[in-house]
Amino acid sequence: MSSADIELRHLRAFAAVARHGSFSRAAGELLITQPALSRTVAQLEAALGVRLLDRSPRHVQPTAAGAEFLAQAEKALAAFDHALAVARGQSVLRLGFSWLLPDPWAQEAIRRFERTGDATIQLVRCDDPLRDLRLRAIDVALLRGTTTPPAPARAVLLYEEPRIAVCAQDCELARHTHLNWADVSAWPLVVNTVSGTTGPWSWPAGQRPDRVIETTNFDEWLESVAAGRGIGIVPEAARRRIHHPALRFVPLEDAPLIPVALAYLPDNRPSLMRRFITAATSAVATE
Incomplete structure (x- = not known):
């Protein structure tokens, strides 16, 4: 297999494994078997002539070359998905979260946002929302705790949880x-x-x-x-x-309360982001 044979499925497979740090969890997300996923990633590494992942019994993580490739692969996948949405007359905003979206805020925020236009929300479960935001694998990240996103990302405080x-x-x-x-x-x-x-x-x-x-x-x-x-x-x-x-x-x-915030990149579809931030902050008042 040469670099000319690399397909989107290879990029998606590698990105999923790198994001989850696990072949089994990535296989579950992609709805394929773990052996098939392992073969797909191995094909990508062979085509590039580079080892992208360090594998151990406990963890899987990108090599130095893999981390650099991941950043570019995530951008390519995001651009492709966005192009598909545009061609279909749709706009999709990807909301990343690490676990348990707050309720009823999430349901109300999504409802308010989607009723104001033709855009929809795609929910993306990720272990490290800030990393995926930086890689542009998601458009907005739900954060809990006192983490301050590094520039150029910005944060909007929603409320605090017990x-x-x-x-x-x-x-x-x-x-x-x-x-x-x-x-x-x-x-x-x-x-x-x-x-x-x-x-x-x-x-x-x-x-x-x-x-x-x-x-x-x-x-x-x-x-x-x-x-x-x-x-x-x-x-x-x-x-x-x-x-x-x-x-x-x-x-x-x-116990001190837990801040709940949204983080986003200001240069990423600003008009759509403003609409979501407005819907998200308005939804807080309805809880």
Whole structure:
């Protein structure tokens, strides 16, 4: 296979694996088998004569050459998808989120935006919305926590969510009626280092949890908490959205609120973006 034989499916396969850091999760997104996905990525690497991914039993991540190629591949895919939408007389705005879109805000914001014209919202689940925004794999990112997007991205604060603790059902904490924020540091804390809303950074130096278990995506975080590796801290909405038989939720007192914001690139379809920001901020008032 030569570079002339590279097709869009090769770019989509590589981009999905790089985005998820996992062949299995990427195969699930693309609705193909994992062996087929592995062959497709291998074909791309052979055609380019470059190793794009470092593979290990625990993680898959782009090589230096792969990271550079990913940025260009994402731009090419975005341009192709946009061209298709234009040809079909459609405009699509891709909203990226790492987990659990806030409700009812998301449903109301999408409804308000789509009724104001012929544009639609495409929901894109991604482990690192800021990275995908920078790569232009999405148009706008939903962010939770205190992360400030680097320039030239801009952020619009929507509102703030309360926090709640979550633990394994056989954890001692599951018998408590509540947990004080100041007491959290006494428990091992499971953290999603890529898109989590709570981590050691949430406390002043000297008051941080003594033990932190790091994960890199929502699924790893969820199963680590369920396995009793430690406790998690999540937006209160998770109580009604996460249904896992091995988990229990414990109310938190005196916990700081979680900022919820939208991040976007000002040079990316500004008129369409203004419409969505208007719809998104207006939807907050209806909650």
